[in-house]
Amino acid sequence: MTASYAVLQERAQGRQWALAEKRRVRVGTALCGMAAGAGAVLDAVRREVGSLGLEATVSEVGCLGLCYAEPLVDFQSPGGQRVFYGNVAKEQAPRLVRAHLVEGQPAMEGALATLGGEALPGVPALGQLPMMKGQLRIALGNAGHIDPGSLEEYVAVGGYGALDKALSGMAPQQVLEEVARSGLRGRGGAAFPTGVKWRFLASSPGPVKYILANCEEGDPGAFNDKAVLESDPHALLEGIVLAGYATGASKGFVFVRHGHEGPIHRMREAVQQAYAAGLLGANILGAAFSFDCEVVLVGESYVSGEETALMEAIEGKRATPRYRPPFPAAVGLWGKPSNINNIKTLTYVPPIVARGGSWFASIGTERSKGTAILCLSGAVQRPGMVEVPMGRTLREAVEGLGGGVAGGRKLKLLQTGGPLGGLLSADKLDIPLDFDAMARAGAILGSGGIIVADDTACAVDLTRLLVAFCQFESCGKCFPCRLGTTHLLEIMERICRFQARPGDLELMHTVGTQMAAGSLCGHGQLGFNPVQSALKSFGAEFTAHIERRTCPAGVCDGKYLTPERSRR
Amino acid sequence: MPSPTRQAALTTPSEALRATIRRVLASQRGPTVTVLSSLLAVQDTLGYISPQAVAEVAEFTHASVNDVWGVASFYTNFRFAPPAQHTVEVCWGPSCHVVGALSLLKAVLEGLGRTGEGETSDGAITLKYNTCLGACAQAPVMKVDQQLVGRATPALASQWLRGLRREGPG
Numbered sequence: 258m259t260a261s262y263a264v265l266q267e268r269a270q271g272r273q274w275a276l277a278e279k280r281r282v283r284v285g286t287a288l289c290g291m292a293a294g295a296g297a298v299l300d301a302v303r304r305e306v307g308s309l310g311l312e313a314t315v316s317e318v319g320c321l322g323l324c325y326a327e328p329l330v331d332f333q334s335p336g337g338q339r340v341f342y343g344n345v346a347k348e349q350a351p352r353l354v355r356a357h358l359v360e361g362q363p364a365m366e367g368a369l370a371t372l373g374g375e376a377l378p379g380v381p382a383l384g385q386l387p388m389m390k391g392q393l394r395i396a397l398g399n400a401g402h403i404d405p406g407s408l409e410e411y412v413a414v415g416g417y418g419a420l421d422k423a424l425s426g427m428a429p430q431q432v433l434e435e436v437a438r439s440g441l442r443g444r445g446g447a448a449f450p451t452g453v454k455w456r457f458l459a460s461s462p463g464p465v466k467y468i469l470a471n472c473e474e475g476d477p478g479a480f481n482d483k484a485v486l487e488s489d490p491h492a493l494l495e496g497i498v499l500a501g502y503a504t505g506a507s508k509g510f511v512f513v514r515h516g517h518e519g520p521i522h523r524m525r526e527a528v529q530q531a532y533a534a535g536l537l538g539a540n541i542l543g544a545a546f547s548f549d550c551e552v553v554l555v556g557e558s559y560v561s562g563e564e565t566a567l568m569e570a571i572e573g574k575r576a577t578p579r580y581r582p583p584f585p586a587a588v589g590l591w592g593k594p595s596n597i598n599n600i601k602t603l604t605y606v607p608p609i610v611a612r613g614g615s616w617f618a619s620i621g622t623e624r625s626k627g628t629a630i631l632c633l634s635g636a637v638q639r640p641g642m643v644e645v646p647m648g649r650t651l652r653e654a655v656e657g658l659g660g661g662v663a664g665g666r667k668l669k670l671l672q673t674g675g676p677l678g679g680l681l682s683a684d685k686l687d688i689p690l691d692f693d694a695m696a697r698a699g700a701i702l703g704s705g706g707i708i709v710a711d712d713t714a715c716a717v718d719l720t721r722l723l724v725a726f727c728q729f730e731s732c733g734k735c736f737p738c739r740l741g742t743t744h745l746l747e748i749m750e751r752i753c754r755f756q757a758r759p760g761d762l763e764l765m766h767t768v769g770t771q772m773a774a775g776s777l778c779g780h781g782q783l784g785f786n787p788v789q790s791a792l793k794s795f796g797a798e799f800t801a802h803i804e805r806r807t808c809p810a811g812v813c814d815g816k817y818l819t820p821e822r823s824r825r
Numbered sequence: 826m827p828s829p830t831r832q833a834a835l836t837t838p839s840e841a842l843r844a845t846i847r848r849v850l851a852s853q854r855g856p857t858v859t860v861l862s863s864l865l866a867v868q869d870t871l872g873y874i875s876p877q878a879v880a881e882v883a884e885f886t887h888a889s890v891n892d893v894w895g896v897a898s899f900y901t902n903f904r905f906a907p908p909a910q911h912t913v914e915v916c917w918g919p920s921c922h923v924v925g926a927l928s929l930l931k932a933v934l935e936g937l938g939r940t941g942e943g944e945t946s947d948g949a950i951t952l953k954y955n956t957c958l959g960a961c962a963q964a965p966v967m968k969v970d971q972q973l974v975g976r977a978t979p980a981l982a983s984q985w986l987r988g989l990r991r992e993g994p995g
Contacts (some may be wrong), residue, residue: 289975296972475957478961483959517959574860634923672919
């Protein structure tokens with residue numbers, strides 16, 4: 258017997274009331290928190306609460322985005338006010354527990370922010386923090402607030418309401434039209450209109466069709482897909498089921514890179530809970546629609562994030578791209594019609610269905626609707642994850658939210674859109690976050706990764722590193738990519754060792770052009786992009802390395818390490 | 826009941842390993858079970874893919890040994906010899922690179938007495954490079970066994986390595 262949505266809501270409300278009476282401690286334990294030591298902090302909090310026999314719920318939450326302040330802990334009083342602490346050391350945790358849960362102090366010294374309740378002197382409201390101000394959270398609304406391991410908490414904030422709305426009152430075609438009307442474009446890098454993509458699948462014959470949610474996310478500098486899985490996995494799952502309903506698909510796969518245990522665990526847990534609650538499987542929420550979902554792991558391979566290589570990987574093979582046509586919407590996974598969507602794209606779908614496509618289309622720019630979910634990393638004051646309306650500038654993101662370059666240095670460049678995205682010089686900060694404006698400036702918004710480099714970085718050295726990444730990750734199927742990236746790397750290494758030969762730049766250009774022309778997927782097609790974009794903005798630095806045999810930034814000393822290609 | 830000879834055979838390391846591999850293959854989560862999922866399951870349990878595992882995966886998935894080697898040699902996380910007691914991974918991706926991954930990597934290499942990936946001479950620690958450990962906002966990042974270590978410095982790395990050495994082979 259499948260539960261109705263009303264029953265789920267009732268259960269969720271019951272839990273919320275029970276929780277509201279208790280005090281609660283939240284510890285962010287997503288990948289970034291764990292890397293900052295949140296595991297030990299969580300243990301310390303639990304130990305203290307346990308040994309004092311305190312009536313309090315200790316919850317793990319995902320990523321609030323304030324990664325610079327991890328480990329992040331917040332204490333919620335029965336009145337609902339939350340007091341956040343940043344950079345909490347495990348030694349500090351017991352004192353915070355006693356202050357909040359035993360002595361009932363409103364806030365301790367060093368509190369980062371408050372949320373809800375009365376303002377506390379000297380402690381800003383969460384939304385007033387420089388990194389939070391001006392954010393618009395659609396896909397990340399629940400991140401860092403709800404327990405990703407609890408279906409009830411997701412339902413309590415309206416979760417699965419969009420699915421209920423669709424299944425109880427909308428035809429699949431209507432759901433598809435809302436998504437088309439929203440103007441949503443794919444957030445994986447290609448920015449293809451989601452509604453158009455879904456129409457291709459909807460018009461393919463069934464009954465077996467697949468929705469593939471891509472969380473390979475091998476791009477260094479991008480972690481927002483993993484953050485969604487770790488922070489709000491049910492939101493993604495609801496998006497997948499809605500995509501399945503709209504397109505007439507029968508099963509979804511969430512594709513995650515092996516080794517990222519947190520995201521994998523959270524997603525598997527969510528799928529299990531959804532089955533148990535009648536949100537997956539036969540006759541979802543009592544409707545005539547049935548849909549399955551499974552989490553599939555892939556080995557380490559950057560190219561497996563490419564949509565056709567991803568299907569090969571799910572089938573258990575080497576992750577190499579397929580020829581197109583036929584396109585996946587006609588012949589995809591195991592030969593069945595399939596749609597491959599990015600995690601963020603699918604996570605936007607529940608709010609679009611709940612609030613209408615026009616609402617989403619009212620946010621952002623003319624051709625880039627909704628928000629951009631950005632990951633700030635590198636030499637930035639406040640590394641982390643933010644969500645802002647499309648149309649804001651890179652400057653607002655990097656300087657406003659991120660606080661600019663750390664340590665009082667000067668900004669040198671941004672590396673956006675993943676390793677193939679290339680370099681943007683510091684004078685390009687006024688480009689708006691817009692797929693097309695970014696492309697016109699020779700950059701890619703891509704998956705939202707923004708790596709900040711200060712003036713201690715050498716553009717030539719960083720270009721060599723990006724080329725090394727492309728070479729290391731070439732899947733080897735197309736020889737222009739396999740040999741071309743190797744050739745490019747050899748030349749870049751020569752340049753960094755001040756051993757450039759006459760004609761090396763022209764040679765790279767020839768190799769790069771042939772890679773673009775002769776490769777099946779974006780890896781080879783865009784593999785020359787890092788060099789090309791770097792030459793455009795930092796030509797003088799290349800000239801210094803090649804002609805004067807010096808590195809103006811003082812980075813290249815001929816003794817760098819490029820991890821050797823180790824497909825052993 | 827197995828004969829005494831049979832029982833002895835079952836307890837040879839090779840037979841015990843085979844039994845473990847078969848158990849791992851049969852208890853995969855599924856429902857999608859493939860060459861890749863089987864290899865990942867073996868690697869998760871044994872820490873490496875032995876020649877025997879390749880043969881077992883081939884039989885289990887009705888694939889050829891060639892196909893299985895083809896998949897196993899493609900993904901960079903598979904290894905074909907048992908790992909050391911401890912594994913240290915260092916990220917060399919661009920986020921980490923621009924905030925000092927190179928000096929971190931140099932410190933780790935020095936601490937382990939190595940010039941690249943592989944096992945230390947005493948076989949205690951395996952060093953592996955990684956292109957992204959997924960916590961870019963805490964760059965530079967390394968991973969010591971299962972623990973991610975963010976905002977890593979050469980000094981912090983040396984401290985972790987000393988910790989592993991003290992712990993010794995467990």
